[in-house]
Amino acid sequence: MDIDVGPVDPSFLHEQDLHVSSSIWEGQERGLLRCQEHTSLLHQWKLTDEQTKLVDKAGFGFFRKIGPMSLNNSLISSLVERWRRETNTFHLPLGEMTITLDEVALVLGLEIDGDPIVGSKVGDEIAMDMCGRLLGKLPSAANKEVNCSRVKLNWLKRTFSECPEDASSDVIKCHTRAYLLYLIGSTIFATTDGDKVSVKYLPLFEDFDQAGRYAWGAAALACLYRALGNASLKSQSNICGCLTLLQCWSYFHLDIGRPEKSEASFPLALLWKGKGSRSKTDLSEYRREIDDLDPSKITWCPYERFENMIPPQMKAKLSLGRSKTTLVCFEKIELHFPDRCLRQFGKRQPIPQKVKRRDRKNRRVDDLDTSMTLACDEWAERGEHIVDSPGGGSVVDDGAYTEWYARISITKLYREAFLESQVMNMIACMREFEEAASGISLERLSPVEREVMESVKETFSNSLTFGGWQEVAVNSGYGKRRRRNEQTPTTNNGGADLSSLLLPKDT
Numbered sequence: 001m002d003i004d005v006g007p008v009d010p011s012f013l014h015e016q017d018l019h020v021s022s023s024i025w026e027g028q029e030r031g032l033l034r035c036q037e038h039t040s041l042l043h044q045w046k047l048t049d050e051q052t053k054l055v056d057k058a059g060f061g062f063f064r065k066i067g068p069m070s071l072n073n074s075l076i077s078s079l080v081e082r083w084r085r086e087t088n089t090f091h092l093p094l095g096e097m098t099i100t101l102d103e104v105a106l107v108l109g110l111e112i113d114g115d116p117i118v119g120s121k122v123g124d125e126i127a128m129d130m131c132g133r134l135l136g137k138l139p140s141a142a143n144k145e146v147n148c149s150r151v152k153l154n155w156l157k158r159t160f161s162e163c164p165e166d167a168s169s170d171v172i173k174c175h176t177r178a179y180l181l182y183l184i185g186s187t188i189f190a191t192t193d194g195d196k197v198s199v200k201y202l203p204l205f206e207d208f209d210q211a212g213r214y215a216w217g218a219a220a221l222a223c224l225y226r227a228l229g230n231a232s233l234k235s236q237s238n239i240c241g242c243l244t245l246l247q248c249w250s251y252f253h254l255d256i257g258r259p260e261k262s263e264a265s266f267p268l269a270l271l272w273k274g275k276g277s278r279s280k281t282d283l284s285e286y287r288r289e290i291d292d293l294d295p296s297k298i299t300w301c302p303y304e305r306f307e308n309m310i311p312p313q314m315k316a317k318l319s320l321g322r323s324k325t326t327l328v329c330f331e332k333i334e335l336h337f338p339d340r341c342l343r344q345f346g347k348r349q350p351i352p353q354k355v356k357r358r359d360r361k362n363r364r365v366d367d368l369d370t371s372m373t374l375a376c377d378e379w380a381e382r383g384e385h386i387v388d389s390p391g392g393g394s395v396v397d398d399g400a401y402t403e404w405y406a407r408i409s410i411t412k413l414y415r416e417a418f419l420e421s422q423v424m425n426m427i428a429c430m431r432e433f434e435e436a437a438s439g440i441s442l443e444r445l446s447p448v449e450r451e452v453m454e455s456v457k458e459t460f461s462n463s464l465t466f467g468g469w470q471e472v473a474v475n476s477g478y479g480k481r482r483r484r485n486e487q488t489p490t491t492n493n494g495g496a497d498l499s500s501l502l503l504p505k506d507t
Contacts, residue, residue, distance in 0.1 A: 012408040013086055014357060020081055023234040024287075024413055032283060033077045033231055036194055036240040038153060038186040039068040045161045045179055054176045058211035060183060062109025062267045062311075069244040069273070075257045076243060078286035079250055081413055085229030087355050089340050093293045093411040095349060095401070096340045099225075099249050101218060102321025105314050106303050107248045109267030110188075110217035113317045116328040116379050117219040118372065119200055122149050127199040134202050135160070136174040150196040156182040177205045188220035188245075189329075192238040200330065218379070220245070222327035225334040248272055252302040253344075256289045257281060266309050288414040300343045321345070324385045326378040333375045339387040347389040351404045434461065 007013050016022055023030060047055065055064055082090040089096040101112045122130065124141075127149035131138050137159060139145035145155040160178035164171065185197025205211050220242050227241030248269045251258050261271045307315075322338045322345055338345070340352040437457045442450045 007410055008407040012354065013084055013091075013410070015084075015086055016410075018233050018235075019084070020232055020234040020236075021410055021413055024081070028234075030234065030237060032073045033080060033236075034238045035071050035073050035076055035243050036192050036238055037069075037071060037190050037243040038195065039066075039244065041157060042067050042183070042186065044157060045182070046163075047176075047179065048163050048165075048172070050172050051163060051176045051179065054173065054208050055180065057208045058176075058180060058205060059111050059214065059216050060180060063187075063216075064183065066108070066244065066267060066269045066273070069247070069269070071243055071247060072257055074281055074283045074286050075250060076239065076246060077283050078290055079246065080228060080231045080239060081287065082290065083228040083232045085225075085232060086357075087340060088225050088229070088335055088337055091409045091411065092298075093291065094295065094298065095343070095405055096352075096409075097253065097344060098337065098341050099221065099245065100321040100338050100341070100344065101221060101323065101336060102318040103249060103252075103303075104217035104221050104245065105318060106306070106310065107245055107252075107267060107269045108188075108217065108220065108242070109269075109314070110220060111212075112215055112217035112320050113382075114213050114215035114218075116376050117204065117214050117216070117330065118328060118376065119203070119330050121198075121331075122200050124149055127151075130199050130202050134174065134177050134206055136171065146199075147196070149200065150193065150198050151181075153182055153185055153195050153197060156185075156197075173208075176208075177202065180205050180211075184216075188216070188242045189223055190240045190242070192240050215379075218327050219329035221336070222329040222332050222334045225327065226332050244269060253299055254290075254293070255297040255299070256286060256293075264306060264309060266306075266311065268303070268306060284414070291412050291414045301346050319386055320382060322386045322388070323382045324387050325382040326375045328372070328375050328379055331372075333372065342387070342389055348398065349401050350390055351401055 007016070010016060013019070020030065052061075055061060079090065082092055084091050087096065089098040104110055105112045124146075127146070128138055131146075131151070139151050139155050141147070145152050156178050160175045160182075163175040167175070181197055181199075181202055184201060189197065189201065191197075204214065224241040224245060227239055228246070230236055231239035248271075250256065251272050252268075259272065262273055264271055310318075322342075323336065324339050325336050327334045327336050335355070337352070337355070340349075342349045434457065437453065440453060442453060445453060
């Protein structure tokens, strides 16, 4: 049976043919994504007091406290199935949701207000020069410690994880830069390469004061958006980026696979520290749970209860979570659409504006038709584009949004349950036709017309009885099955009279 699962209006989710949901509906499961975040060895770095001060100055004082986080691959894979890179949002049964800038600050403790992280790729020769100048040591190409201007994380840890007690100021700085490079390479800037990090980030830590002026949180979100978009394609089997942020975001907002909280502390990712054990729940079950999401399972504004523990310097900038702006991280440019998820800020959700279609024809250039210069200009104006609901969020008709969303999105991915519901709907419609046909008087019909009508009625009756199971639709709703050993009412001629199985309309 060829079933069109949507969207009814394909002009919004115009990449549906590329999306993993299209494969799911074709019965082609890709299985669990391989999660490329490498935090398991972070605890092996031993920082001195001097190094800790430099890490704090560079903007990673809160973030470094999170450390290793166990990931739930099944949960992450199910979330990726709902991500749409056309809108940079999750398309869930009750509407769109996304990870916003303020959540990066709250969950990870990273700065979301500051200079954009920009730069260009570097060649092998320049990469080696950077390592010698900023790390004081060179990785060995012969030992495969460096390749294509990327160094192995294992080399960084093996070489720099413990700073000598009598180290000079320059050596302390070199070891601290190595730690920061390892930290971002295994978390917010993790790639599908797995165990490598690009040397292009190293100059960002040449001056630790300047490093503290970058919007690391915005760059981390740009990378995660890009990683989610890539992983949502049916051709992909890996996901990278800051998966700790993704998983914690789900724990805060969705009551699906959510563990018990730890004692509250900042950054808020620590609430789930050691709680994200690998779940025994498989991907298909998480898929079904998301399909069945109801309002009781969603917490739109989960951070209000933690307001007292948010550092003042962070709290003052949380309004950027509602900034409709552009996120930048080197060659990556991603759009931030809080206007599509205003319920996450305690506001009513209007029908959002249509997103401009991106040009993704050339994979070797940025997939936005906006230049890097323009993107940085838009980021510079981030404070001027704070979105709100019309009329202060009190005059929007939720029904209009719900009706619109049902037309432009796909909200059901659990194939078996959806197909069954479609069959039930089809049976209910057939039953209405069968009941209508039964009410037609045959007395005034010609012999030929009477024969045709009786044939139609018999066809409906036979079609609604199959495999020894009697499907019973109640008031045109979903039916229930009668087992083989259950008695089924019959007509005088012994055939199944389906109209007699219908409950009265007033029941």
